[in-house]
Amino acid sequence: MQLIKAIFIGLVLIGISVLAVFFIWLAPVxxxxxxxxxxxxxxVDGLTSTRARDVDVLADNNPLLSLITTNxxxxxxxxxxxxxxxxKRFAVYRPNLGCTLADDLDHVAQLRNSTPVMxxxxxRPLLTTPPPANVDRRALNNLLFDVMDEPGLHPERRTRAVVILHNGKVVAERYAEGITADTPLPGWSMTKSVFNVILGRMQFEGMMPDIQDPVLINEWQAEPNDPRAxxxxxxxxxxxxxxxxxESYANPLSDVVQMLFIEPAAAGYAVSMPxxxxxxxxxxxxxxxxNILSAAIRNLSGSRSTYLSRPTELLFRPLGMSSAVIETDPEGYFIASSFMHASARxxxxxxxxxxxxxxWEGERLLPEGWVGYSTSPAAEDPYGLYGAHWWIDLPGSRNEDGTPRNxxxxxxxxxxxALGHDGQSLTVIPSRDLVVARFGVTRNSGAFKLRQFIADLSTIFPATSDTPADAPIGSDATTTGANDG
Incomplete structure (x- = not known):
């Protein structure tokens, strides 16, 4: 009897501990x-409330999220x-800035009142054209059908969009039901690569010092001999x-989770790290x-309004990216690590x-050599996987000594x-004159094999020996390909 009582008390204590952990640490996240x-x-993306909750939040995600009530x-x-x-937490939508977290309705009102006018x-739509004559169209269609397909009974791949550019024109694209060529889609960590481009634009326009110069962060410069300076x-x-x-997303107490969903200032949290x-x-x-780079851009921009206009004026407007939005934290800093949305095109x-x-269209927007710098490893990098906010190879493709796996x-x-959470990817293959954008809600890493997809696509598009330096970009709203439900 005493043993049964002890077991019962133990189970009750465990239950209380689990509840305490949930309400103290898991529930806020x-x-x-x-x-x-x-x-x-x-x-931002224009999805239905039901789809947003059932797929974007809950599908193949932490089961405890089902205990969260949303309105x-x-x-x-x-x-x-x-x-x-x-x-309770709030998120409020603001034009040009997307959604931002808020603590209460007063905070929501404050954020609304500080929304800039842009x-x-x-x-500037991309031109479309049929695939080149030397491309096997049946093989291409079969490959795209497979990308959009769900191999099992339970959806895991959830591809939402695939767009393929060849010679700067759309030669094929597919969209899931309810997704179109105009639907903004989250890129998650692909946002990092976009901020590389924004910094490159600032470098070209003389708005920032040399990349080998120390980053000017007030907290680091304030303390004498701070090694972070x-x-x-x-x-x-x-x-x-x-x-x-x-960087662990599975741990609700990890720095990346706290930075994105709990801390009011993502950049400030990152800057405080020892x-x-x-x-x-x-x-x-x-x-x-x-996000430290986002803070550096803020410091280099002078005013808040200038800072908030940087992505639009330096990048989105020259490229005609009318769907693009980068979201901010509650303190008004762009979350450069994670929160950009744009159409697949x-x-x-x-x-x-x-x-x-x-x-772009005959005009240089980035410094000569910037692309080469961004897509080359550091001199001392033995693995050669990462450049400067761009991936040079896919994770898992190298041996421990850095040599490619066979x-x-x-x-x-x-x-x-450029790679992002939940299976987002942007692939550039200069030797094939290809750009491939793929988006989905793919939380099971085995559900979609990006490397296999790119390998198969590379065999369909032969290597080009005379890739033009500036492929024609124009304006044509015709859509090549068909929606795939």
Whole structure:
């Protein structure tokens, strides 16, 4: 009897501990995550409330998220979320800035009142054309059908969009039901690569110092002999800042989760991290580094309004990316690590700009050599996986000594990538004159094999010996390909 009583008491204590952990640590993250992701999916991407919750928030995700209650206010364009009435968080949509987390309705009102007015971007649609004559169209269609297909009974791949550019024109695209060529889609960490381009634009326009110069961060310069004051732009771009940072998304207490969903200032949180290694010495993928670069852009921009207009005026307007939005934290800093949305076609323009060595419609937008710098490893990098906020090879494709693995599908050596959470990808293959954008909600890494897809696509498109430096980009609204439900 005593044993049964002890077991019962033990189970009760365990239950109380689990509840305490949930309400103290998990519920705030769950509420913030649910409110933010649903707000962006509904008011930025244009999805239904049901789809936003069932797929974007819950599908193949942490089961505890099902305990979070969400409420969508379509009139006021807000989403609130809470756990049994506790730990309530809000997310509010603002034109040109997407969705931002807020603590309460007063905070929502403050954010609304601080929304800047921006000139709309005039769209400049990509030209479309049939695939080249030397491309096997049946093989291409079969490959795209497979990308959009669900191999099992339970959806796991959830591909939402695929766009393929060849010679700067759309030669094929497919969209899931309810997704169109104009639907903004989240890129997650692909946003990092976009901020590389924004910094390149600032470098070209003389708005920032050399990338080897120390990053001017007030907190680092304020303390005499603070070793973090030696961190330069190159260190941050190459993920070699030396700053301590836990990039684990599975842990609700990790730095990346707290930075994105709990802390009011993503950049401020990242800036506060102590040094773990000597700057420039070791590669450690770190979303905080991207948000420190966002803070540096803010410091270089002078006024808040100038800072908030940087992505639009330096990048989105020249490329005609009318669907693009980068969201901010509650303090008004762009979350450069994670929160950009754009249509698949507009995302593809970023890759095309790089394929054309930073030239767009005959005008140079990036410094000569910037693309080469961004897509080359640091001199001391033994693995050669990462450049400067662009991936040079796909994770898992190298042996421990850095040599390429022979037991994986082979892709062109000159391919490079922008990669994002949940299976987002932008692939550039100069030798094939290809740019490939793929988006989905793919949380099971085995459900979609990007490397196999790129390998198969590379065999369908022969190598080109005379890839033009500036492929023609024009204006044509015709859509090639068909929607795939």
């Amino acid at each position: 769950g509420a913030a995550y649910s409110a933010k992701i649903m707000c962006s999916a509904i008011f 969508v206010d379509l009139r006021n364009q807000t989403v609130s979320a809470h756990a049994f009435g506790f730990r 000139r709309p971007v005039t769209p 030696t961190i330069n732009y190159d260190d941050l771009l190459r993920m070699r800042s030396g700053l301590e940072f836990d 040094l773990e290694n000597t700057p420039g010495s070791d590669f450690a993928y770190n979303s905080g580094a991207s 507009d995302w593809a323009k970023i890759g095309q700009l790089f394929l054309q060595d930073g030239v 037991d994986v599908p082979q892709i062109p050596e000159d391919a490079y990538f």
